[in-house]
Amino acid sequence: MHPEKTASDLLAFDCAAETDRIAASLRAYLQKNRRRGLVLGLSGGIDSTVTAALAVRAVGAERVFGLHMPECQSEDATLVLSRSVARWLAIPDALEDITPLLEAAGFFRRYVEAARKVIPEFENSWKSKVVIHATGGSQTFSYFSLVGQSPDGRNVTARLSLEAYLEIVAATNFKQRTRKMLEYYHADRLNFAVAGTPNRLEYDQGFFVKNGDGAADIKPIAHLYKTQVYRLAEYLGVPAEIRQRPPTTDTYSLPQGQDEFYFALPYQQMDLCLFGKNRGLPADTIAKAAGLDVPMVERVWADIDRKRATTHYLHLKPALVESVPEVSS
Amino acid sequence: MSDTKREIRHFIVETFLFGQDSGLTDETSFLEQGIVDSTGVLELVAHLEKTYAIKVKDEELTPDNLDSINSIADFLAKKRA
Numbered sequence: 001m002h003p004e005k006t007a008s009d010l011l012a013f014d015c016a017a018e019t020d021r022i023a024a025s026l027r028a029y030l031q032k033n034r035r036r037g038l039v040l041g042l043s044g045g046i047d048s049t050v051t052a053a054l055a056v057r058a059v060g061a062e063r064v065f066g067l068h069m070p071e072c073q074s075e076d077a078t079l080v081l082s083r084s085v086a087r088w089l090a091i092p093d094a095l096e097d098i099t100p101l102l103e104a105a106g107f108f109r110r111y112v113e114a115a116r117k118v119i120p121e122f123e124n125s126w127k128s129k130v131v132i133h134a135t136g137g138s139q140t141f142s143y144f145s146l147v148g149q150s151p152d153g154r155n156v157t158a159r160l161s162l163e164a165y166l167e168i169v170a171a172t173n174f175k176q177r178t179r180k181m182l183e184y185y186h187a188d189r190l191n192f193a194v195a196g197t198p199n200r201l202e203y204d205q206g207f208f209v210k211n212g213d214g215a216a217d218i219k220p221i222a223h224l225y226k227t228q229v230y231r232l233a234e235y236l237g238v239p240a241e242i243r244q245r246p247p248t249t250d251t252y253s254l255p256q257g258q259d260e261f262y263f264a265l266p267y268q269q270m271d272l273c274l275f276g277k278n279r280g281l282p283a284d285t286i287a288k289a290a291g292l293d294v295p296m297v298e299r300v301w302a303d304i305d306r307k308r309a310t311t312h313y314l315h316l317k318p319a320l321v322e323s324v325p326e327v328s329s
Numbered sequence: 330m331s332d333t334k335r336e337i338r339h340f341i342v343e344t345f346l347f348g349q350d351s352g353l354t355d356e357t358s359f360l361e362q363g364i365v366d367s368t369g370v371l372e373l374v375a376h377l378e379k380t381y382a383i384k385v386k387d388e389e390l391t392p393d394n395l396d397s398i399n400s401i402a403d404f405l406a407k408k409r410a
Contacts, residue, residue, distance in 0.1 A: 142367040162371035310366040
């Protein structure tokens, strides 16, 4: 038990040793599977930047290939920052604007059609985002709203029906799946493997698209809390402009924080709650470290369980009716 | 059992339990038993709005109103009063 530990103590770890451990694991994976390097998507965010830096530590800059994959709804800062990461690490990179692929897949048309089910005047020129709302006490129900903004700046918010919600999510998932398709294209042509970039909070809570950003050959930071990813970033010398950028989904055309769409609290507090739950620490220890009250910690723990149950399916490999032992690993 | 409870039970069993209603009582908490997730809540609300010609407000999307067959029946009775 850690009755008087501060938030910073609880998630402390040896950055140098962890860097060496991850680098060794990446090299072992590549050697075992006879791949010559690593491809990854660069978003200009903390997770992909740290993953890229670790990949460079593991196999050298010339064996890491970075992809910039913005689309017309991405934040302007995304490409600027992701390019600055490639320059900082001196890795080969390529720009793949995914807008034409999204257009060909019908993403924009499908999204507008779904949005019009709850905001009839919605047009492709509008910006929008999906926002989660939680109601109730220790056991909560969540529901989602679409926030639309017309070109003249008028905001409209409407609760999403089941049909509209599912269609918007399904259409938006084209973005992550299109990016992954391109990552594997480059991995195949280079004989590289694909590195995924989720941190522990995202991985544990299912904050990824199945066969989209959830797909990868190796996920080097999936065991690290986001707070630890930031510490590793500092250790690895990640430029301040990346470390200071607030976490964003950069998925919808209106700015949207991860805690607005998926997580109940900012990542620092979510990390502490998840860590405390995983280690079986008392709720009051976590409450003190996170600056929360005990009932709130208990609500977050219940929400963690609920998200684990809801997103369990995302982690599953394709099910077989009967095992095929000759090829199972 | 009232017709309303019977209809709600039928919907829950057919939609979320693939026709297997073993152990589902009128008091069973959908959340505690993992029967309904956030998508399931939307599905349930869509069903209630269509079947009972009601409009469920945002602030009514609570476990008090929607977490069991009994709570839904009570909620519908209030809405239709």
